Structure formats: C-alpha cells, structure tokens
Amino acid sequence: MGVDVGGTKTDVVLTDGSGVVLQRHRVPSGQGNDEVVAAIVAAVARVCSAAGIQIEDVDSIGVGLPGAVVDGVVTHAYNLGVERLDVAATLGAAWGVKPVVDNDVNAAAMGAWMLTGEGSRSMAFLNLGTGLAAGIVLDGKLWRGRRGAAGEIGHITVDPTGPLDAEGMPGAIETYASGSGIVRQWGGTATAEEVLRAATKGDPAAEVIRDRLFFGVASAVRVLVLTLDVDEVVLGGGLTKWGEPLIAGTRAVLDEWQERSAFLASLGLSDRVAVLDSDEPVAAIGAAMMGAGRG
Structure with missing residues (x-):
C-alpha cells in the first residue's frame, strides 16, 4: 500500500x-x-x-x-x-x-527512479506542485540528510529583493516556482493555472510571474547540479502539466546563463533537464x- x-x-x-x-x-x-x-x-x-x-x-x-x-x-x-x-x-x-x-x-523520487529506468545514474526529482522540493537518488539510494531536510531547496533565496514567501522570506525559489507561490504573487482567488493562462493571453502582471517561474525552475536546476552534479534533473508535479512552454522557458534561462559563463556551459545544464512523461x-x-x- x-x-x-x-x-x-x-x-x-x-x-x-x-x-x-x-x-x-x-x-x-x-x-x-x-x-x-x-x-x-x-x-x-x-x-x-x-x-x-x-x-x-x-x-x-x-x-x-x-x-x-x-x-x-x-x-x-x-x-x-x-x-x-x-x-x-x-x-x-x-x-x-x-x-x-x-x-x-x-x-516521488523513488517512483520516478523506477519509472524512468533504474540504474547506477544519479537523479534529482524536482517536484513543482503546491510547494517546491527535490528528492535525491544517488547510486540507487535516496539521500535524506541528517534531519530529513535534503532537497528542501525551495527555501533558498535567489533574490533578496524578491516577493515574500509564507514565512516572510524574500525571493525564495518556492515563491517563484510552485503553485502556492504563483497564487501568492498574483493575489485574489485565481489558481496557478489561471495565472499562467493569463500570461499566455498577454496580461503584463501574469507575464512577470510566468518569467519568474522560468527563473525559479532554472535556479533550482542550477542549485542541484552545482551541489550534487546529478546526471539528470527530472521535473514532476502539477505545474509540469503546462507542458512544453515550461521546459522551453526554463531552458532559455539556463542557456542565457551558459552564454555568460564558460563554466556553466561546460556543465551542460540544459541537457540535464527532463520532464517525467507519465500519468x-x-x-x-x-x-x-x-x-x-x-x-
């Protein structure tokens, strides 16, 4: 069960x-x-x-x-x-x-590990749902850390002047790249899906939130690769239902960073990102x- x-x-x-x-x-x-x-x-x-x-x-x-x-x-x-x-x-x-x-x-990381083919590779499963966190599989074993907090990267601040999260911390990755964070930025009763739909239709405020989403996911990928050098970062969770626009927007941010930094380019960040294609x-x-x- x-x-x-x-x-x-x-x-x-x-x-x-x-x-x-x-x-x-x-x-x-x-x-x-x-x-x-x-x-x-x-x-x-x-x-x-x-x-x-x-x-x-x-x-x-x-x-x-x-x-x-x-x-x-x-x-x-x-x-x-x-x-x-x-x-x-x-x-x-x-x-x-x-x-x-x-x-x-x-x-979810263990489920993704099984569904994408087990092996000796390392993998981070980045969950983009109500919140944001990663599950880390190294050589087929979950890495939990000393107090079970390994992968809680949603609390990392990537912009000290950014929007506040539920605890009052500015510019946390989860605020940019989670369903609750999108709703918090928007205000009102709209869902994350409705905000992203508004961005597609050209709403300026929604477009800002959408671009922050791309930045947040890309930041999470960068953190996971730079700290663990995992072979692959697999995206899952409710926000991935948006499909190709999410992965394209994320890779565009990663590509821009790689154009600026020869070191980041050598790591092939964009090539390590995949979306879990499973119902x-x-x-x-x-x-x-x-x-x-x-x-």
Missing part, C-alpha cells in the same frame, strides 16, 4: 511487488493533524474495500508527506497545516500495522516501494 499526501489531495494505491497499480483512490487532504489522518485512513479503507482485503492483509505500507520526516514524525508541513505529527505511531494505532513514513518528494501516481507508487524496503 502506498499513500501520497499532497497539499491538496491524498492519493492511495495498492500495488504488486513490482509497483504495478491494482487499486487507487484519491480524496482531499484536509488541513491540520486530525483531518490529514482522517483522510489517509478513509482513502486506505476505500482501497481495501475495493480490493476485497483488510489492511492487515497487505505486506507493507508506505506513506509520503510534505515536510521534514525523521523516525516517522513529520514537522513543518505548512501546506497541510501541520507543525508536528507522529504519523507512524498515529496510523500504526489506527491500523495495527506500522507504516514506513518519508517525505512525499522522496517517495502514473508516481509518489504513491514510490511510497509503496519504500514501504516494501526500496530506497
């Missing part, structure tokens, strides 16, 4: 041992500890019912959530309204089976595989 808890939806899958999805169900994630847990429990119960099994019948359970995760405890999951939640203990008490719990982007529930599959001992 794999559970992907995102900023807006909770996606649950039942898979076989190789990650093939047998059942799937999605529900809104809710806000706050109690609602987040209730959504997980309800979605898992629905999948079990559809499969004709009990939760005790599954071989393993993996859960991915935003925020820093250490020993089954998630902290600072701001998109969920969660400051601290012992996910492993809480769900273990509800199910009688203790799940493996990790960061949601780590789960599969990547993070939920990755969570299932992590629960089964992968990664």
Whole structure:
C-alpha cells in the first residue's frame, strides 16, 4: 500500500511487488493533524474495500508527506497545516500495522527512479506542485540528510529583493516556482493555472510571474547540479502539466546563463533537464516501494 499526501489531495494505491497499480483512490487532504489522518485512513479503507482485503492483509505500507520526516514524525508541513505529527505511531494505532513514513518528494523520487529506468545514474526529482522540493537518488539510494531536510531547496533565496514567501522570506525559489507561490504573487482567488493562462493571453502582471517561474525552475536546476552534479534533473508535479512552454522557458534561462559563463556551459545544464512523461501516481507508487524496503 502506498499513500501520497499532497497539499491538496491524498492519493492511495495498492500495488504488486513490482509497483504495478491494482487499486487507487484519491480524496482531499484536509488541513491540520486530525483531518490529514482522517483522510489517509478513509482513502486506505476505500482501497481495501475495493480490493476485497483488510489492511492487515497487505505486506507493507508506505506513506509520503510534505515536510521534514525523521523516525516517522513529520514537522513543518505548512501546506497541510501541520507543525508536528507522529504519523507512524498515529496510523500504526489506527491500523495495527506500522507504516514506513518519508517525505512525499522522496517517495516521488523513488517512483520516478523506477519509472524512468533504474540504474547506477544519479537523479534529482524536482517536484513543482503546491510547494517546491527535490528528492535525491544517488547510486540507487535516496539521500535524506541528517534531519530529513535534503532537497528542501525551495527555501533558498535567489533574490533578496524578491516577493515574500509564507514565512516572510524574500525571493525564495518556492515563491517563484510552485503553485502556492504563483497564487501568492498574483493575489485574489485565481489558481496557478489561471495565472499562467493569463500570461499566455498577454496580461503584463501574469507575464512577470510566468518569467519568474522560468527563473525559479532554472535556479533550482542550477542549485542541484552545482551541489550534487546529478546526471539528470527530472521535473514532476502539477505545474509540469503546462507542458512544453515550461521546459522551453526554463531552458532559455539556463542557456542565457551558459552564454555568460564558460563554466556553466561546460556543465551542460540544459541537457540535464527532463520532464517525467507519465500519468502514473508516481509518489504513491514510490511510497509503496519504500514501504516494501526500496530506497
């Protein structure tokens, strides 16, 4: 069983041992500890019912959530309204089976690693969703860091005079290159998709936000390559549904930097960027595989 808890939806899958999805169900994630847990429990119960099994019948359970995760405890999951939640203990008490719990982007990175072909290459999965973070796979193993914060590059400031994030920090990558950041810059009730559509139609304010998006994604790619020298940065998450304009705009920024710097040109930043071309529930599959001992 794999559970992907995102900023807006909770996606649950039942898979076989190789990650093939047998059942799937999605529900809104809710806000706050109690609602987040209730959504997980309800979605898992629905999948079990559809499969004709009990939760005790599954071989393993993996859960991915935003925020820093250490020993089954998630902290600072701001998109969920969660400051601290012992996910492993809480769900273990509800199910009688203790799940493996990790960061949601780590789960997505493991799912992307499997779907794009496993091997000895290094990869960073850059999730462009409600928030922004990266999952890092080095020689087939996830790199989590000392406190589970490896890949939380959305908090890096790339412009000290830029727009403020939810914590009041200026010019953070996540503010430029995430759904919540786009909405925060725009103001009002429009979605990120609506803002980008307005940019396509020539709205000047939306065009500024769109160009900041390209800059933010390119900045994230540069950070990941310069710090880890990964073979590939794979883009995933809801914003990638915009398609070719996103990758073209990002590569244009990278190309401009490479024209200015012989060193950056030697690294081939543009050539290391790819978009995950899959309709599969990547993070939920990755969570299932992590629960089964992968990664």
